[in-house]
Amino acid sequence: MIVAEGLRKAFGSFAAVDGVDFRIGKGESFGFLGPNGAGKTSTMRMIACMSPYSGGSLRVLGMDPMTQGPAIRGRLGLVPQEDTLDEELTVLDNLYIYGRYFDLPKKLIRERAERLLEFAQLTDRRNDKVGPLSGGMKRRLTIARSLISEPDILILDEPTTGLDPQARHLLWDRLYRLKSQGVTLVITTHYMDEAEQLCDRLVVMDKGRIVAHGSPRALIAEHSTREVVELRFAVDQQQANVASVEDLAERVEVLPDRILLYVHDGDATIGEVHRRGLLPESALVRRSTLEDVFLHLTGRTLVD
Numbered sequence: 001m002i003v004a005e006g007l008r009k010a011f012g013s014f015a016a017v018d019g020v021d022f023r024i025g026k027g028e029s030f031g032f033l034g035p036n037g038a039g040k041t042s043t044m045r046m047i048a049c050m051s052p053y054s055g056g057s058l059r060v061l062g063m064d065p066m067t068q069g070p071a072i073r074g075r076l077g078l079v080p081q082e083d084t085l086d087e088e089l090t091v092l093d094n095l096y097i098y099g100r101y102f103d104l105p106k107k108l109i110r111e112r113a114e115r116l117l118e119f120a121q122l123t124d125r126r127n128d129k130v131g132p133l134s135g136g137m138k139r140r141l142t143i144a145r146s147l148i149s150e151p152d153i154l155i156l157d158e159p160t161t162g163l164d165p166q167a168r169h170l171l172w173d174r175l176y177r178l179k180s181q182g183v184t185l186v187i188t189t190h191y192m193d194e195a196e197q198l199c200d201r202l203v204v205m206d207k208g209r210i211v212a213h214g215s216p217r218a219l220i221a222e223h224s225t226r227e228v229v230e231l232r233f234a235v236d237q238q239q240a241n242v243a244s245v246e247d248l249a250e251r252v253e254v255l256p257d258r259i260l261l262y263v264h265d266g267d268a269t270i271g272e273v274h275r276r277g278l279l280p281e282s283a284l285v286r287r288s289t290l291e292d293v294f295l296h297l298t299g300r301t302l303v304d
Contacts, residue, residue, distance in 0.1 A: 001026050001153055001184045002047060006056030009042045016042040018208035019056060026152075029175075029185040031195045031202030033290075035298050038205040040188045041157070047186060048155055049073050061152060074102065077151035081158040083138045087131035091122055091141055094130060099148040109148065116144040119174065136167030143174065153184045160194060172197055192291035206298045216290050223296055224288040225250055227266035231273065231280040232258040241278060248272055251296075262288070 002024040009017040017039040024030045032040045045051035047060060049069035058065055060072045085094050092113060099109035117123045120140040130138065139159065146154060159175070160168040168191075175198055179185055189195055195202055196216045203213040212219055229249070233241050238259050246252045248269050249261035263269045266285030273283065 001028075001061060002030075002186070003059045004043075004056065005058075007043070007046065007053055007058050008055035009039070009046060009051065010054040015208050017046070017053075020203075020205070020208075020210045022203055022210070022213065024184060024186065026184055027179065027182045029179050029187065029198050029200050031199035032186070032188045032205060033192075033195055033202055033294060034205035037207075038298070039208040040205055043205070044155060044157060044186070044188060048076060048078055074149070075152045077146035077149065077154040079143055079146050079154065079156040079159055081161060083142050085130045085138060085141060085145070088129065090127050090129055091117070091133075092126045094141060095145055095148055098145045102149045104149065112148055112150070116147055119147075119177070120144040121170070134167075136163050136170065139163060139167065139171060140174065143171070147178075151183070153186060154178065156185065156187045158189055159187065160189070160191065168194070192289060192294055196290050204294060204297050211297050212293070219293050220288050220290060223293045225262040226264045226288060227262075228286055228288055228292060229261040229263055229266045229269045229273075230258050230282075230284050230286070231261065231278075232282045233280050241280075244276060244278055245273060262292075 004020060004022050006019045006021065007017060008015060008019055020043065032043060034040045042051065046053045046058060046065065049060070049065040049072050052066055061075055063072050065072055086097070089097070095113040095116060096109055099112065117126055120143065122137060122141060122144070125133065125137065130141065133141070143159070160171050163171070172194070175185060185198070187195070187198060199216060201213065201215050203210045205211065212223065214222065231241070231245065238254050238256065242252060242254055242259060245259065245261060249263050251262040253260040261269055270283050270285065273280070
């Protein structure tokens with residue numbers, strides 16, 4: 001569905017995307033992860049035919065975005081990070097007007113709108129104006145609107161940002177249903193648990209390059225350990241206790257408020273910590289997550 005080889009996007013002398021390769025298959029849910037400025041948005045804009053590429057090659061649905069942009073856009077659905085709904089119109093009218101942008105027959109739009117309202121669980125709000133709706137309802141409507149043309153590829157930019165946990169899980173369910181119907185999903189997200197839930201494969205980008213790629217499970221296995229032990233000592237005492245525990249782990253991270261030990265047997269590690277006479281204020285064992293991988297590969301320094 002999408003093939004990139006040596007893909008570049010430059011702004012003057014600055015390479016926002018610096019020679020990346022990836023392939024996205026039909027019906028796959030593919031994620032782009034990375035800190036701010038990593039090149040995710042620039043890559044998504046090139047896929048969506050909103051920004052020309054500067055080098056390499058890119059094919060979307062077998063076509064070149066540089067010369068066949070309109071034909072590609074007609075087969076894409078786009079869910080932007082910010083909702084762009086017309087809040088003075090009703091839920092149904094938002095779907096109807098968007099469908100007319102694709103020159104779809106009125107009867108066909110009405111039929112699809114009814115199915116999409118049910119899919120988005122908005123049937124009982126069909127005649128309500130969009131303005132007063134909750135954030136979760138607006139997000140579901142934005143996704144429903146993007147599906148009115150029955151796209152082959154759905155591009156989602158931070159689909160659940162700002163939503164409460166209940167709304168996020170409902171959206172995950174809706175997106176999983178789309179994937180099961182054969183729709184190809186291309187997702188950017190800052191939520192690592194979301195990426196683990198939704199993505200079959202993903203790439204981690206940093207400074208315009210791909211630094212890792214694979215399934216969430218494979219990335220965790222390659223770049224982390226099975227478990228992580230979190231030890232919290234008194235304020236400003238983390239560094240003082242590192243020498244006493246660093247031999248217990250494959251990798252150690254010292255944070256201002258705790259020490260992270262990357263290990264394969266967390267319970268045994270905590271037992272050894274206590275046998276050495278150390279008394280952390282708290283100690284817990286958790287499984288390694290995609291967030292551990294992400295922070296290991298891109299660093300913990302805040303990027304604005």
